[in-house]
Amino acid sequence: MKRNATAVWNGSLKEGAGKLTTQSTTLQNTQYSFKSRFEEGIGTNPEELVAAAHAGCFTMQLSAFIGETGAEIESIETRCDINLVEGTIISSHLTVNAKVKEISNETFQELVTKAEKNCPISKLLNTEISTTATLV
Incomplete structure (x- = not known):
């Protein structure tokens, strides 16, 4: 299985802007820019997309592992916080x-x-990964 996304950027780093489109078209010409990445601009950014991918992947993996026990899942909600420092993603919580x-x-x-160790996005990320989990 292969999936893809396309980024198109026009202009310089700070004044330019880009658009992201995913194969599924869930993102279709979705804007991103220097301001949306490093300031408070409108649009998405790569770190936000990595956070969404990690939260979604982990949650599905956890669901699979819980399902193997026969326990009944009502809901699982996962928030992922990506920490970007000086151009490097240093952690995912x-x-x-x-x-x-x-x-x-x-x-x-x-x-x-x-699940933290075995979801495909965790395996892809070369950074510190930590989890805080509450069973309610």
Whole structure:
């Protein structure tokens, strides 16, 4: 399986602007710019997209691992915070809140750690990854 996205940039770094389009067209000519990345401009940015990818991938992986136990998942919500410092992503932190029936907190925490290490986006990122998980 292969997926793709296309970025088109026009102009200089600070005054220019770009558009992102994904294969699925979920993003279609979605704007991004220096201001949306480093200041408070309108549009998306690469770090926000990495955060979305990591949160989504991790959540699906955790769901798969919980499903293998036979526990019933009501919901899993994951927030991903990407930390960009001096041009380098130095960490990705996942904050998880899950409602799962018939699972102990110990088992849940073990599966969170397993998902953190095994989701494909975690494997792709060459950075510190941490998780805070709450079973509610």
